[in-house]
Amino acid sequence: MAKKVEVPQFPRTAAAAAERKADLQEKGPSMTGTEPLAHGAALRLALELGRLGSWERDLVTNEVTATPICKAHLGLSPDEPLTYETLKKLQHPGDIERINQAVTYALATRSDFNIEHRIVRPDGRIGRILVRGTPILEAGRPVRLVGVTQDITERERAKEELQDSKRRQDYLLKLNHQLQGFKDPFAIMEATAQSIGQLLKVDSVGYGEVDTGRGVVLVEREWSRGAISNEGRAYRLQEFLHGMIDDSKEGQILTIDDIATDPRTGSPELQNFYSTINARAVLTVPLLKEGRIAAILYAISSAPRAWSDDDVALVEDVARRSWTAVERLRAERSLHETEFRFRRFTEALPGFAWIATPELELIYYVNEQHWFEFSGLSREQTLGHGWLSIVHPEDLARIMEDAKNATEDVLEAEMRYRAIDGTYHWHLVRVGSLYGPDGDFRGKIGTSINIHRLKETEAALRQSEERLALAQRAARIGVFDWDVANGAITWMPEQERLFEIAPDSFEGTYEGWSSRVHPADVQAFEQNFREAVARRDQELSFFYRIPLQDGSFRHVEGSMVIFYGQNGSPSRIIGVNIDVTKHKQADERQQLLIRELHHRVKNTLATVQAIVGSTARTASSIDEFYQGFVGRIVSLARTHNLLTEDLWQKAALSDLIQTELGPYEDEARNRIVIDGPHVELPSEAAVPIGMAIHELTTNAAKHGALSTFGGQVEVRWRIEPGAERPLLHFAWTEKGGPRVSPPTRQGFGSRLLQRVLATQLQADVAMNFPEEGLRFTMTMPLPGEIPIFNAEK
Incomplete structure (x- = not known):
């Protein structure tokens, strides 16, 4: 047994931790600078775009921080805390030693480490992640580890599925080769049953011929892993298909994962029947002939087994192939006999x-x-x-x-x-x-x-297949055939519809096409065509515009295959034209979206910069700054999520409130009461109101009604007519919490509630502090209609 490797643990004395914290506090002011913020934002965007999670572990305090993406890789929610002990529990027991070895080596050599390992997510699912990290040194001594994670679960699953698929394909190819060499139908049955049984590791596989008149299944051939065999025995059809004969007649496959618990096999008679054939799990494929069950192929396991979709698909495929081969051999035998009699008869x-x-x-x-x-x-x-x-x-x-x-x-x-x-x-x-x-x-x-008519039909069919194959090669849209020698051009109906002309009205000439295309595009096509012919190119792609009656253009992408005659000149051209107008419009919409995105990002960065500055001025410690800053950024992100669901147009006030207070709802105690009509706020109002609701929720959770077991929060609003615009009356009332007294100083939340809302939204704000709980009211005019950003135009 390999020696267990433990990751080195650095001293965690109170003095060391305090020294580490003081060091961080000493470096804290640099966090408010604009340049580090920009670099951090760029790094965050890069990691999010690459779906990479980032993490950091303090080797002195063993504190672990991770981004939401990193937590998602581990199966944790963004708000769920992550400790070093939790991280170790998530690591698969079979990989812990490799992980420790990699980290130990990296710390010892001051080098990077890169390791793939499994994780056991909280819901029990096994995942795979790629972890890359590096030690950070101070005074030549590693003080923390930083790195990134990447979820490779799907990639590894795809590899396994590909390997399984290849193994099954190899099996099917080998089986096909074997089937071609058999001359006896029963030999096919035996070989097929044995190969399926060994591949799926079941106890028996067999073929049963069905006599529907007698209602019995005769087991013609069976492969069995044990001494018991059903070969040569006859069973009642009702026992084998137990009430599902009608489904089987339609070709439906029967699977039973556990006969002991499946309600379809609960009768004592069926339980006894499956016990006699040593079956606990069964997979049965009905083989039909002229709408009736001619035979079945079955696989039996003596233990419960969850038949996978791959198992079912494989057995069904093999059953169809092998039964086709059996029927083919039987038909060939019958045909030989018939031909012999027919020759003598004629x-x-x-x-x-x-x-x-x-x-x-x-x-x-x-x-x-x-x-x-x-x-x-x-x-x-x-x-x-x-x-x-x-x-x-x-x-x-x-x-x-x-x-x-x-x-x-x-x-x-x-x-x-x-x-x-x-x-x-x-x-x-x-x-x-x-x-x-x-x-x-x-x-x-x-x-x-x-066979003269047959030969003529074959010749016509070959020409038709040639045109069809070439059209399929070029997308089967707007097909044309150009006989260069005599100048005749044939258009398919799709080509005429592309040009919006009546069926069979195309003149059949090159001028009939060029006269309907933008002159500049005709000139470009002719130049490209001459150059392609000079190079003896066999394919040519081109683009052109079709002027429409409403003044717009239809954008067309064309592709042609050029055939050359013995003299080296083009003799025939087959090609297609594809309408790409929607793609052009999509490109234009994309450019519009990009410009709008730039505008939104600039506004968001300005908001973040204001949050950083204000939070830094009111925070008394790095930890308080971090907690306040992260909470406000998360609130901003939630509001943005609601806005992005409506293309950055508006967000419902109820959704903003529910997003913040949802986690505190308790129907049994009615802790949260939310009441008010549907109100949609444009993004300019949704962002500050969303942050204000976050501040109220955070204050209630720390100091107010949500900090105690019996506290309640009521949020009510109504709309009343105003002089120029409707007025929104909003009230936040807390009760049942700790006794309330007016604050001695004004923090970020108070300034946001009293100044920002008044400045940006022209709101009248009032905050009262009765002993039973905080009461916050706001009256503001609802913003007018804003220009609607429509990505479809």
Whole structure:
């Protein structure tokens, strides 16, 4: 067992802690400077954009601070305290030694450390984080650790899923290869059952053929890990599918994670049935044929098992593949038998069938009338070598050579016969060897099928598939086909709709396109086209504008594939045109959003600067400054969150109040009473009012009604008509808390409530301090309508 490594603990005496605190206080004034604030804001923004959390641990006091993002990586809420002891508890027991080794080495060598490890979040979920840190030295001695965290849980999960997917894909590829080599359907069943059982580590896997008439399942083949096997046994279908036959007929897969607790298998009969086959968890895939259950593939576990979606998908995929292979082999066997009978049968029936000597001299054929109507040859003209006179000369030489060198009993080829009208029609000719009773070779027996229409359809289909493939390559929108040799251009319906012209009204010429496009864009296209052809480029992208009737433009992105002839000139061009007008508009909206964001950021930074200055002037210690500053910034952030939900237009007064007082609500004691009509405040009013409510809440939690068990806070407001604008009457009343007396000095909160609200919002503010609790009232005119910022314009 490896030796346990402990992270070095530096002296934590009261003197050392006091010295550390004094050092921080001595450096505290520098925190109010503008330059460090700007650097800190930039760093914070960079970390937030990269979703990196930052942390710091004082090696003297073991105090730990972390950003909200860092806490989120650990599974903690932003307001949840984080101590060194809490941090150690969150670390996975299996990784603690590695973590300690990394930190110890970094402190000993004065170097950075970088480690990935697991965490056990408070809700029990396992996560993975990447921790990077470095020691901070003072007088050559490390005094604290600082660093960043990155949540890599999803990345590691994706890796595992990718590995599982690859393993399953490899399994399916191997299985497909195996299935191709089998000639026996039951061999496929056996191999498939064994491979699934070993891959999923279950106790048995089997195939059951379903006889719906008798209502039974016959287990044809089964792989079993133990000595008990169900192979060859018959069970009632109702037992295997227990009341879900109708669902199975629709192809629904049946999964039972625990037969003992699943309500569908609660009857004693079913419990007894599954006990006899040693099943505690079951996965069953119905295999359908013509809308009925033809077979099932099942996997059985003797212990409870939670079947994952991957398990179900894999078993379903394998079941379908293997059953298709089984059905294919059975069909092939049946087909071989049918073909054999059919060949013998056609010898005695009229039809396009014939018998010839080894030298292909025709001695017998059937369906004489049909042959005459097609070829115009009489029986006398056909027998012997006469039938060869209507075979296309190119095909005749090939067929004669193939027949002479044929090493198989059956020869299949395509050849052309001349019809009575002089045209040649393609036929599929199938020739087999004819043997006598003693096995001696007697000649050839064959059939001919007219496949001329099929060949024409195949040729047309190939051309259609070619155009379709090229159109798909270029997004299948606004497809055009340009025959450069004769100048003809074909537009698909989508292309005409792009130009807002009637269907089939396009002139089919280059001028028909250029006359509808902005002249400057036509000139640019022609220049780019000439340069592309000079370079023998096979692809060309271009952009142009289509003037519309309302005076606007439709922006189009085009792409074409150029085919060159033997002389090196373009012979054919296939391409597409895609309407990108919305993308252009989106780019413009984005620029507008960026300008608006710059404006909002400047205002926010100005607000933060004012908070820093005011808090620093009223704070008596660094800790008081920190607590006050962080609380006000958090309040500002909450207000901004409400504003950003409405594109920085407005926030509801009730939402501002609920955001601050929500954590203190207790329905049993009615600690919080909030009453008032819906009022929406623009951002200019929402920010100061939100901070004022934060100050009132903080004061109530520290010194007022919310600091005791039975305290209550009532917040009420109403709207009344005013001389010019409606008036908002707002009242904050506390009771049930400690006895109240007027404050001896005025802090940031008092100045915010009495000065800022009056200055910025023209509010009449009053603060009274009766013994039963603080009463704060405010009357202000509601701001008028502000210009609406619409990102869609």
